[in-house]
Amino acid sequence: MTAALIALPLALAGCGGDDDSSSDSDGPVELSIFWWGGDARAKLTEDALALYTKKHPNVTFKKTWQANQGYFDKLATLTAGNDAPDIFQIDDNFLTEYASRGATLDLTKYRESGKLDVSKFPESLWKYGEVDGKLAGLAFGENTQGLVYNRTKLQAANVPEPTTGMSWEAFISWAEQAGTATKVAGTQDPSADYKAFWVWLRQQGKDLYKGTDLGFTKDDVQKWFELWKGARDRKVTPSADIIHEGNATDITKQLVVTNKALTSWVWVNQMPELAKNTKDSLGVIAYPGDPSAQWARASMYFSVFRGSKHKDVAVDVINFLANDPEAGKLLGTERGLPSNLDTRKSVAEAVTDPNMKLSIQVETDLGTKFGKAPQVPPKGHSTVRSELIKAAESAQYGRATPAAAAEAFFNAAKAAIK
The missing domain is CATH 3.40.190.10 (Periplasmic binding protein-like II)
Known part of the structure; x- marks a missing residue:
């Protein structure tokens, strides 16, 4: 993986920058998305993506997922070859690694314009996706x-x-x-x-x-x-x-x-x-x-590849997955407590598992005591x-x-x- 990551700066030299216009239109768009997890996560994620396609018929997805073992080896190889998925799941062990090498799209302008809505997120949670002042990933679950x-x-x-x-x-x-x-x-x-x-x-x-x-x-x-x-x-x-x-x-x-x-x-x-x-x-x-x-730790994030040809649509997808009430109910707590507090409340009300209820309650109670989030860990x-x-x-x-x-x-x- 180290060898693949070393190649990232060269591979990304030909990629579009954060300010490049995406080739998005009303025509067909296929986005690739990559995550790790088990069968349950795959089913829930696929259902939420299908919901997006139902609401945006011109957007379809090339979905790839696997177990955690070997996931980052594959992601590093894809990224080094400038063939990374448009959207990929990542955690705080590697977010700085990828952001510092220019693999992740800076989401700041989308957040500032409201196209990436974090108004219902705990501030310390979405800020735990910042690397060197740039928003490298959107938190998709809270944990502590x-x-x-x-x-x-x-x-x-x-x-x-x-x-x-x-x-x-x-x-x-x-x-x-x-x-x-x-x-x-x-x-x-x-x-x-x-x-x-x-x-x-x-x-x-x-x-x-x-x-x-x-x-x-x-x-x-x-x-x-x-x-x-x-x-x-x-x-x-x-x-x-x-x-x-x-x-x-x-x-x-x-x-x-x-x-x-x-x-x-x-x-x-x-x-x-x-x-x-x-x-x-x-x-x-x-x-x-x-x-x-x-602190409110992001259990994991979704990032957008800086070289994506469909940046705007990719950002809209992660915004939808994080903030749409229907998508939130589908995804539940599979990636941690929902980042959107309104969604979290509705999910918590629907949960029947007493242990899940307890973990949600403890996390909610601790949220009133949380301190400022630390920086995302370095490489x-x-x-x-x-x-x-x-x-x-x-x-x-x-x-x-x-x-x-x-x-x-x-x-x-x-x-x-x-």
Whole structure:
């Protein structure tokens, strides 16, 4: 993928710029669109696109989708060959990568003219699509960090449930008490989880990134690793092998549903998927500490290829998918909570799944406490995430002290984004 992305500037040299007029007319237009996801997402997306064609008979779609595995390899190859789809799905791991190389259309003028309507979006949500002052993608779902816990086991042991706003130290003490009462480790160790580290940093007045540099110091990492070494020493977390299992497995096998820990650190919208894999009742709250450190994160975006021959129509399509009430009901929460708050309300009223209702309610409640969104992660973010896991696990297994693990991660993270 790196090799393909390096070729992007050359490939895009012959593309139309953001100000080029599209070859849109009342004649037939076929737009290509590419996304990742499963069968359910494909069906809902295809239904919403069919609705657009019903309302705009001259516009049809060449639809391509696949699993997440290999998606960005294929997108990079298509983009480098100047054959990218008109519209493509992307997330915050790669948005900066593509925007900084000129692959994404700047949507700012469409937003300013009202052709791309974000008036019903939380401001921090649509702004989380800006890269270097340009709107590189439109958020297609809202998400935030969520601490999921096993309510059934806590109630059976007469242990109070954790609450939003408790400090990290108070949470660890709660997990110690809960673990003793239930004979299950109180919490998964999140020291390898970039989401938890990021929220903790923001509560310290820092951030994961600051422009094109890291927003934290080596000492910050050491304090984070030491916090969780203390928890491990108190047997609040499971063993290193079980922690690794939680780090390495997908959402369906998180420790909170495999009964190896009472809590797991996930995204709020993953609650329903977790619930499918356990007979126990689950609850979800914000991560510990001040909840204003969390933000309305775009779970994913749709971007328009800067070289598209049908820019205006492509923008109209993503505006339709995000704001049309009928399209919103069709798409539901498959990509996260709808960005349009009116659509979100109508979708929430129609939901019957109690776990989905809970995740929507928690996200809505947290929305009143959200702080300003951070910048979209720079290129190299995916490597930073993997290096954090590597360093944290070296401390979890006792192969390195928190200080040595912190130094290793800090140096590797700095190199990754440079």
